[in-house]
Amino acid sequence: MGVSYRLFSLVSLVIFQLGCASLPEQEPRPEVLSFKNTQATRLGELAAHINADTTPPQQAFIPLNDGREALVARLALILQAEKSIDVQYYLYHNDTVGRLFTQYLIEASQRGVRVRLLVDDMATNWRDKDFAIIDQYPNIEVRLFNPFSVRGALRSTQFLFDFSRVNHRMHNKALIVDNQMAIAGGRNIGNQYFSKGGVQFADMDMLVTASATEDLSNVFDRYWNSDQVYPISQLVPLNTLTEQDRKAVQQVLIDSLTTPESKQYVRELVQTDFYRRAKDNQLRWFYGSVDIYADPPDKRLDKNKDAYLISMLKPSLDSAKKSLFILSPYFVPGDQGVAYLAQKVKQGVEVTVVTNSLAATDVSAVHAGYSRYRQALLEAGVVLYEIKAVQGKTDKHWLGSSKSSLHAKTYIVDEHTTFVGSMNLDPRSIEINTETGVIFHDTKLAKHLLEQINSGPDGRYWQLRLHKGRVAWFESDNFGREPDFTTEPQTSFLNRVWITFIGLFPIESQL
Template sequence: MAWSALDRLCRLPQRKTPPPARPGVEGEASSALARATSGAVGAHPNLSGVSLLDDAHDAFAARMQLAQAAERTLDLQYYIWHGDRSGTLMLEAVHQAAERGVAVRLLLDDNGISGLDTILAALDRHPNIAVRLFNPFRIRFPKAIGFVFDFHRLNRRMHNKSFTADRAVTIVGGRNIGDEYFGTGDGGLFADLDVLAVGPVVDAVAEDFERYWDCASAYPAAQILPRMSESKRQELAKRASIIERDRSSRKFVERIRDLPLIRSIVDGTIALTWAPVRLISDPPEKALGPMPESSLLAGQIESAIGEPEHELCLVAGYFVPGRQGTAMFTGLAGRGIAISVLTNSYAANDVGVVHAGYAPWRADLLSAGIRLFEICGKSRHPQSGKERRRGQRVGIGSTLRGSGGGSMAALRSSASTLHAKTFAVDRKRLFVGSFNFDPRSVHLNTEMGFVIDSAELASRVADRFEDTVPAMAYEVTQSTDGELRWIERAEGSETVHTREPDMTLADHLIIKVASQLPIGKLL
């Protein structure tokens, strides 16, 4: 009987009818951001202007400045939002925008907002802020209980990431909101890539946000979260003020002030790459169950970016090719396509079990002539990690991170983890987004990304496999007898490892056992 009661508690209530349209939308076209970009957009018909955000501090500062510059609307869609330094400052930035009269909508996957229930509930009570939770858990703590009773539903998550201001400027890419994604904490850094864009593709992102906002899986926060006093918002402002004054926060707070990116958008001096840009994304209904592959992002990629003719350069933090993917890559290599892949080593991966879905296929990939690089487990640019004790509260959220709450790599003071999801085809076209080359992105999570027809940007990514990647990653090779070797290059010298670096005997045993389990589709 107790089991049945828990089962009922885990079930979602019927979703209430969404409230009427928010204020402020009608004036989007008259905002300073819209006016500032309209001239350049008009001068480049059918093209969008893009700028790659590969620097972590710049990516954070750009979002903060967009929130500060918005006059009409802010639409934010994220898989993970932490209550740490960056997450607290970002929440306060959107809160301040709402105080100015900006209509703010936060669409957050419920698996990645551990510790934020009270502040999100308080923000949702603001007349200019609406919060919705995607595929929510009914039991709030511990959320993991929900997986026991409703695994099929809760295993499907919204992995999309977008930040759109006044329907004039948007940022899409691989970064969630949290210290490890922006290099603003004491722990490790997730190396990632975003795209700031203006022009027609912004409308596509806005329309995509609307279909997610209105979908059956997006629940108004008031239906799920406990009712909170509006005074909780005062705590958010107080906590953000403490962070801004904290000595360890000085560098990235100064970057918010000094980054010229948004200022150059407003004054019309920003240097953008103008190119055809197409948004591809999964339908939100993917979270409800299996759908035809042709309707999914994975089924759209080939038609959007084209089949490689000469070269494919792929960067994927979670690379799980499986039998089908390995056959595809080796088939391309067999036709003379030069393929290079950059992914995480075991020590660099924040989800160690993912290595079990990647490691068994390395020999086949290498035998086909594919170049494999694995990010070194120890950062070449370690952060201090000494200014705060682990677990000390610095933000508005709980120090506990539950299911989907973040990375273990972020807890390793010098760890650097690859989190980017991008690939370049024939030095002509580039994909940047949230899509990992793993079964979870293909079949379970919803994803989004930009396909950019720019030889300049695609070549920039491809060139890094020659001038940057070899110095920051092990190159995996095979000896004449088929044994794997890891080449480490540093300061003009090479070290060849005959055993996989930074792995203990216990690590090898765990990965070997995990690789035999039927968990490939969950990775």
Template sequence: MQTPAALRPCPVPTAPAPRLHRARQWLCLVFLSFWVTGCASLPSTVDRPVSTALANPMETRLGRLVQARADKAGTHNDSGFALVGNAELAFTSRMTLIKAAQKTLDIQYYAIFADDTTERMFDALRDAAGRGVRIRILLDDFNTSGKNAQVLKLAFEKNFELRLFNPLPGGRGSMMLRILSNLKDVARMQRRMHNKIFVADNAVAITGGRNLGETYFGQSEGTNFVDIDVLAAGRIARDLSRSFDQYWNNPLAYPVQSLMTAKEIELLKPKLAAASPEAPSGTPQPMAVAASPTLAKTLTAAPNEATALPDSTDLSLLTWTWAPSVLLVDQPSKIAADADDVAEAQETAVDGLLQLMSQAKTDLLIVSPYFVPGELMMGQFAELRRRGVRVRLLTNSLASNDAPAAHVGYARYREALLAMGIELYEMRAEQEGTVRSFRWGAGSTGGSTSGSRASLHAKVVVMDSRLLVVGSMNLDLRSKLQNSEVAIIIRNRTLSQEATRMIEPALTSGAYRVERVNGQLVWRAPQGSGLKDSTSEPDASLTLRLLLKLIGPFAPDEML
């Protein structure tokens, strides 16, 4: 049989010029990916058993504990909340819920990264499964290639079920190959399940901006994300579970077994170059975690020797606030093949947030790592400013942004936002040798090592000091039009003021204030940083600044 042209080796001259050789290699890779694309497809018949959240949380200790705390509080509100702005607490609270669960754990994420931090979490999940807890994991498919494909092996373990949402056909050997092999369907590849939900026994949940991985728990030696979650108990946890069930039982959710075998996943396991160093002796002991520190302390706390994250925390020591709340969540149909038509027919979670923001009377404090407002949102901000509403925005600087293309979209609106009177703050990137090493939370034992950098990842809105929104969405057109998102709106002054106390110090000591002076942009250095004001994107390389100028005029907002 004749070999398909796409699989034949490219002819190589005896002594090719290095650049020409590399170019030919890339062409071969592109042709191969397109040939593979023509063969790859998703299974047409899938066994997808319907399952739902635990019907009666009061059958569990967690359910009874939540009810007891509500009774003790003497409140008519049916949901309790505690903010999580500390990387250590973000990890230990999830570990505590895993260890406390008796019946079910429902876990929904955009990304779960295979590393030492998540392996500790997987070990705890295996222990829970061993004592009979049913574990359902729903994961967006985009990041399940290369090393991260090893997460999928959980699907083949007892009491685990793992489904992939909106999977991409083709191999999982590398992210680059996956993207190349799906270029024929870029629109579908762009639509992702971005929800982040973690629910134990349908009684206590965690939601917010974090995915699962070392960079979200302050353990990376490179970039660590500054983020905010919220612990939620009672009726709102059951609302989150109902949302999970909608996605879990949707036709776009494919059991891993319908896409891969355990052997195929094992073959993708990366080869270790050398044996891993031995782990330090001794087991970290559970410890109580106090209230979350401010984001400013998160950014500027002095470095200490990094130690392992504790295994759990005493959630009863947290201050729980009982308050009215509403769940904002997109329908799974937003990600469907005809999503463009669906988007016109249904309101999205971002639409709901924008409607809420339009009712602001005095002030808005917005934290959005990727901020690309678009013309409609700009009109809304103009109306808010016309009514005298103070609007403050904290977003990433070009240097701290892990997705520079998103900064391109923000930068094209920056001067217009300043002209409206919106206060802009851009988070500084930690630079070794210029500012102190990044630590995730003052006094935390879960900090990162010297020289690591910080990138903003929290998605929070505080309105009129009485309404708080914590969720997975950014204020950009990708979250509005392409991703599915989830958020909780909480009406409570105490929680709103707590969130403000966490965020406001970061505006002065952890971020540059952007102003327009004599016709040009000026970045005012953070107080006490020892840095100087700048008239260009601070801390950003020349390459990044050139990227901003080159693609800025051409890239459409909805793709950034």
């Protein structure tokens, strides 16, 4: 009895202390902004040259579909940096890609380039010392968005005591160099986003120049200086870092680039078409106007939904007269979204949605939320496709790897207006997380992307249709009456039971 009582008292004390844990008071800090006079940098001169021949003046951009090419573009920009590098990501993994990317940032800082690294704190557990040591390099500063006040092994317990705050995450993704060129889109920093082994995410980024880059810099500055962001130095005291810690982090970075696996990956990067074209100055640029939008960093506290990204994107969706093509890995339209798409179909718009199948998704709960709307979407006339997880034919096409999961967040309106960004069409992206989105107005780009999506080998998708009043799955070349599957393809009975079970919970607002 005495032992049980003492154990209960100890647990109660721990819970009380966790419940009372709070972030340190923000230390006074000067506002830090992007460098504005960078036209004389190498990237500034290149951007001016690229945009010089357009009349009237337009902005240049390149879609980055292939994972390896998307990393080559990032590393190339970092290598060219002379003044500044601004980095904003939701996930920043400690793997081959993450370490390679970090090493390039450190080398840039050692050349005198200012590096600002802003990472969401959701997935940084056990990496406090890593980021704190990176922060110690000259010219590098690391900040975390909406950090957990409880660090280490017990940090997840904070969801029990401070859910409304820690549930709000920064899902934005951007790399901005010298305020002259930038990359924005759906990719985080990690192996699976850049075609490095295992299950690979089919994703989309855009390399942009000119005023679009300045607009992204302004968004970054707004986040960097917001009250939602804390310097890592306030969360991890300098006196907790030992020389052994520093040497260990440095050695891991060095060793990770000398393994046979990493050397092979670097050789694959050098063999990409983007690398060859960039080296020969033969990159294919698209031209048009570009609009940059983003949620406010304090979205959780801002009740003005006109300031939300979805509100700023709605006019482009409303403008659809002929076609609306949507790529969204996590697609939970809700009753309101189904009604909106149904109305577009009634207006004569061909609405097509491509999302993950159950076998392909990496978030089962989201699929449970999406699956309850499939019947209504099909009944409304929406054309619905699901990406296969294991495809019949291995292919280098960005939607055609043998093990793939869709991660691109893109929509195309009337083969003219293209959205690329970090926002999924689900309640979490729309209402809770912060997101960045870029809209491109260019017919050539829109048609190019649609051709890329449609040009891969057959067998990448299931087409969903109604069969005897129920959802069924058909191979893309199956024009017969009988479906290939009447239950979720490439899944087990237990998978399907689990999804049904998850769907019983009222968690849609969090998906």
